[in-house]
Amino acid sequence: MTEPQPDKDAPADPALQIPHAQMDAAVSAGSAVRLELAGGWLSGYQGTWWVLSHIGWIRITDERTIADINHVAARLAEVAEDAGGTTDERGH
Numbered sequence: 001m002t003e004p005q006p007d008k009d010a011p012a013d014p015a016l017q018i019p020h021a022q023m024d025a026a027v028s029a030g031s032a033v034r035l036e037l038a039g040g041w042l043s044g045y046q047g048t049w050w051v052l053s054h055i056g057w058i059r060i061t062d063e064r065t066i067a068d069i070n071h072v073a074a075r076l077a078e079v080a081e082d083a084g085g086t087t088d089e090r091g092h
Contacts, residue, residue, distance in 0.1 A: 019056045035073055042069060 023043060026032035032045035041052040049069050050057040060066055 016059050016061070017056050018050070018059075023050065023057045035069075035076070 023032060023045065026045050027034060027043070032043050032050075034040045035042040035044065043050045043052075043057065045057075049060045049066055051060055060069070
């Protein structure tokens with residue numbers, strides 16, 4: 001997984017915070033993926049990145065942070081591939 005893919009059903013301006021239950025449901029439905037190789041505290045959902053917090057999931061809006069996360073996600077995928085392992089979009 002290099003970055004969250006646009007979701008055709010995502011709102012034009014997603015919420016800034018969503019509850020744990022909504023993210024869990026989205027992961028179960030396959031419309032969100034957790035970046036497990038990064039510890040599972042980042043998820044790609046609705047075409048953007050979200051960070052886990054005690055109040056729910058917070059949408060990341062800072063463009064430099066998003067670019068950094070995209071870079072790390074791509075690098076984690078490369079490392080997994082170089083190690084001979086295969087991973088799915090969640091880093092498993």
